[in-house]
Amino acid sequence: MVQSLNGSIDMLMAEDEKVIVMGEDVGRDGGVFRVTDNLLNKYGDERVLDTPLNELAIIGMATGMAMYGLKPIAEIQFQDYIFPAFDQIVNNIAKIRYRTGGRFSVPLIIRTPYGGGVRGGLYHSQSGEAYFAHTAGLTVVTPSNPYDARGLLVAASRRNDPVIFLEPKRLYRAGKTEVPDGLFEVEIGKAARLREGDELSIITYGSMVPTVMSTVEKNGLNADVLDLRTILPMDVDAIITTARKTGRVIIVHEAPRTLGVGAEISALIAERAVDSLLAPIIRVTGYDIPYPYSHEEFYLPDEKRIMRAVDRVIKY
Amino acid sequence: MAMVGNLSNEQAITAYRNALRARALDMKIISAQRQGIIGFHVPSQGQEIIQIAISMLSDKEDLIFSYYRDLAMLLQRGVPLSMIYDQLLSNSKDFQKGRQMPDHFSFKEFNFSTVQSPVGAHLPLTVGAAYAMRYSKKKGIVIATFGDGATSTSDFHAALSMASVFNLGVLFICENNGWAISVPTSKQTKADIYKKGAGYGIPGKRVDGNDLIASLAGLQEAFDYVRSGKGAYLVEAVTYRMGPHSTSDDPKKYRVDEITDGSENDPIRRLENLMLRMGVLDSASIQSMRAQAKEEIDRTFEERMSIPPTEPETIFDDVYENPSWIQEEERRDMNAPD
Numbered sequence: 001m002v003q004s005l006n007g008s009i010d011m012l013m014a015e016d017e018k019v020i021v022m023g024e025d026v027g028r029d030g031g032v033f034r035v036t037d038n039l040l041n042k043y044g045d046e047r048v049l050d051t052p053l054n055e056l057a058i059i060g061m062a063t064g065m066a067m068y069g070l071k072p073i074a075e076i077q078f079q080d081y082i083f084p085a086f087d088q089i090v091n092n093i094a095k096i097r098y099r100t101g102g103r104f105s106v107p108l109i110i111r112t113p114y115g116g117g118v119r120g121g122l123y124h125s126q127s128g129e130a131y132f133a134h135t136a137g138l139t140v141v142t143p144s145n146p147y148d149a150r151g152l153l154v155a156a157s158r159r160n161d162p163v164i165f166l167e168p169k170r171l172y173r174a175g176k177t178e179v180p181d182g183l184f185e186v187e188i189g190k191a192a193r194l195r196e197g198d199e200l201s202i203i204t205y206g207s208m209v210p211t212v213m214s215t216v217e218k219n220g221l222n223a224d225v226l227d228l229r230t231i232l233p234m235d236v237d238a239i240i241t242t243a244r245k246t247g248r249v250i251i252v253h254e255a256p257r258t259l260g261v262g263a264e265i266s267a268l269i270a271e272r273a274v275d276s277l278l279a280p281i282i283r284v285t286g287y288d289i290p291y292p293y294s295h296e297e298f299y300l301p302d303e304k305r306i307m308r309a310v311d312r313v314i315k316y
Numbered sequence: 317m318a319m320v321g322n323l324s325n326e327q328a329i330t331a332y333r334n335a336l337r338a339r340a341l342d343m344k345i346i347s348a349q350r351q352g353i354i355g356f357h358v359p360s361q362g363q364e365i366i367q368i369a370i371s372m373l374s375d376k377e378d379l380i381f382s383y384y385r386d387l388a389m390l391l392q393r394g395v396p397l398s399m400i401y402d403q404l405l406s407n408s409k410d411f412q413k414g415r416q417m418p419d420h421f422s423f424k425e426f427n428f429s430t431v432q433s434p435v436g437a438h439l440p441l442t443v444g445a446a447y448a449m450r451y452s453k454k455k456g457i458v459i460a461t462f463g464d465g466a467t468s469t470s471d472f473h474a475a476l477s478m479a480s481v482f483n484l485g486v487l488f489i490c491e492n493n494g495w496a497i498s499v500p501t502s503k504q505t506k507a508d509i510y511k512k513g514a515g516y517g518i519p520g521k522r523v524d525g526n527d528l529i530a531s532l533a534g535l536q537e538a539f540d541y542v543r544s545g546k547g548a549y550l551v552e553a554v555t556y557r558m559g560p561h562s563t564s565d566d567p568k569k570y571r572v573d574e575i576t577d578g579s580e581n582d583p584i585r586r587l588e589n590l591m592l593r594m595g596v597l598d599s600a601s602i603q604s605m606r607a608q609a610k611e612e613i614d615r616t617f618e619e620r621m622s623i624p625p626t627e628p629e630t631i632f633d634d635v636y637e638n639p640s641w642i643q644e645e646e647r648r649d650m651n652a653p654d
């Protein structure tokens with residue numbers, strides 16, 4: 001995924017000189033995960049900005065750039081560190097188009113790695129997608145593979161609105177997927193059906209996709225699997241279609257359960273397809289605790305916890 | 317452009333006229349607020365002179381990130397009174413479609429950016445705007461205004477830090493009116509505000525923001541510095557908030573007014589006295605200018621009052637360039653028959 005993202009940003013910069021990359025360590029170091037590797041050499045320090053260590057400043061400055069004609073791609077080194085910029089994101093970025101009656105827009109991509117599984121403890125592991133998805137004016141996406149990473153990033157760059165681009169850091173170097181050369185788009189707001197099945201539906205996204213897929217394959221589940229890809233606005237048609245098809249729905253995400261994305265998915269199904277349900281909707285999620293350093297393997301949803309939920313909905 | 321020492325009579329009279337218009341407009345809005353016609357107001361009374369000086373020295377190409385208390389600046393820069401009223405009244409001619417509280421202006425054609433309520437949150441945007449201008453080789457500088465309270469925010473320091481590291485042409489002007497709602501500047505900061513740039517390598521100076529000539533002289537140096545490409549500059553303009561913070565608070569609870577409307581230390585009165593002494597105006601012309609300002613303010617108010625409000629369903633527009641299914645579904649829900 002790192003290579004795919006790096007190549008995508010490179011091509012976007014080559015295509016449009018208004019694209020600017022900025023953030024902590026994105027230049028000389030190429031980003032702590034190397035997503036912006038070599039861009040400084042190629043495009044120079046007017047287009048690749050190593051910034052002071054201040055997330056509020058990075059996001060605020062990127063917003064001003066976007067309002068006045070540039071197309072910044074700002075990196076927040078870990079999603080855990082985005083909170084000083086939260087006021088900018090919620091009160092400026094998400095509202096500038098609205099509050100100016102559409103006369104200003106903020107075509108800005110905020111890229112940030114999220115999620116655990118890298119022994120990062122409290123502050124390199126959180127999954128904060130729900131914070132952003134609660135704010136109208138934002139678009140929130142998360143790829144689960146290198147192909148979607150490129151397609152979603154390109155689609156985000158074609159928007160004239162801000163996009164929170166969440167990168168599951170555990171998957172940065174996982175697996176090998178062929179990504180076609182060149183730029184292509186994956187439509188924002190459309191889920192991917194990863195697998196057809198009739199007996200139950202598993203709805204997931206981002207970092208949990210490989211865990212869900214390996215569980216399904218290993219256990220030979222007859223499951224319809226959805227990768228949401230976009231958190232806001234989520235693909236309600238795909239969600240309702242699969243819920244109606246199987247009547248048994250499990251939602252898997254790494255973020256904590258309470259008021260998480262799974263709660264919204266459950267509510268959408270309850271409002272629109274409750275008559276199709278054959279079992280309660282079950283959420284398999286990270287626990288409602290701060291992200292632990294030791295024992296993190298117990299925090300992350302795994303095969304065992306997913307299979308417990310499968311048993312519950314099948315045997316109901 | 318005005319220069320100290322050669323401010324023409326005409327420039328001085330225009331400045332004075334706009335100060336009178338701003339004061340009369342403030343009074344009118346407060347009265348409309350009391351009658352329930354305008355929802356809210358943040359008066360600019362007492363700060364007209366520094367605001368006018370800023371507009372006198374700024375060029376058309378300069379981008380201004382003002383704050384919610386800058387009425388006189390708008391008028392001096394040429395924003396039509398009608399456009400200001402349309403925003404205050406949230407009518408269907410309001411460019412912002414009634415989405416913002418009164419005084420939260422955005423006049424793109426006059427290069428006024430957009431005002432938000434969270435104090436200081438526009439300041440980091442100014443450095444991005446300055447970066448975009450330099451990158452796109454556009455003429456002009458960025459001017460940011462804010463109150464003394466804003467100098468305590470992280471946004472202020474974030475902006476100074478960025479402006480300094482990237483050597484950006486932002487002129488930061490603190491309109492220190494002595495109060496952040498009920499908190500005096502002495503409780504906001506122990507240090508002098510104009511010195512706060514020093515830690516970032518940004519020069520600063522304090523000017524008497526209640527005196528037009530002193531304001532112009534002090535600001536000129538700052539404008540020249542920023543225009544020459546040397547980087548950012550921080551001005552602390554000492555002024556005075558004559559009224560309450562907003563129509564929602566009562567300053568009697570926390571202070572005694574030191575400057576009042578029409579008193580000898582009222583900045584507009586000071587300009588008036590100067591012009592009388594210089595023989596630019598006489599008391600008859602002052603009387604007629606006051607009457608003219610009031611007449612224009614009242615007449616335009618009546619005119620704009622007759623414009624209908626926006627359609628309710630426009631609340632779902634402009635959340636995104638293209639609405640998602642969520643806004644469309646909620647729009648249908650709002651429009652559903654009873």
